[in-house]
Amino acid sequence: MSTVGAEKGVTTGRSRRCxxxxxxxxxRSAQVNGLSGLCITKLDVLDGLDELLLCTGYELDGERIDLLPMGADDIARCQPIYETLPGWSDSTVGVTDYAKLPEGARKYLERIAEVTGVPIAMVSTSPDRDHTILMQHPYVA
Structure with missing residues (x-):
């Protein structure tokens, strides 16, 4: 994904960890910061993957939790719990209508919104700023 998404450090040029x-x-971030909508970028870099993993919680000392703990010591002991979602083979590049996204992409976005409790406000489907799906106006509450 780092190659497809051109994930390079601006200053060093090193590949970013993905x-x-x-x-x-x-x-947790949505609770702390009061998010009202999510902007999901680079959806197109997931095109062609057979399956996607989504971290939906953690195991901490044998107990399942659905939020990242607040303390660094607890975070260090957390193990992610992943849910496997089907990928999609159709291209999302340039799609500007949510209904025209592959079913797997829509289900992936819907699951992110469901787990986080925050609706998807915007989705980008390529580096081109015109390739954006606006789900809700960013300045209307």
Missing amino acids: GWFDAALLK
Whole structure:
């Protein structure tokens, strides 16, 4: 994914580390920051993957939790719990209508919104700024 998404450090040029989407972490961030909508970028880099993993919680000392703990010591002991979702083979590049996204992409986005408790407001489907799906106006509450 780092190659497809051109994930390089601006200053150093080093490849960035990429991982699966951590919806449980984002759920904590949404609570702390009062998020009203999510902007999901680079959806197109997931095109062609057979399956996707989504972190929906953690195991901490044998107990399942659905939010990242607040303390660093607890976070260090957490093991992510991943849910496997089907991928999609059709291209999302340039799609500007949510209904025209592959079913797997729509289900992936819907599951992110469900786990985080925050609706998807915007989705980008390529680096081109015109390739954006606006689900809700960013300035209307």
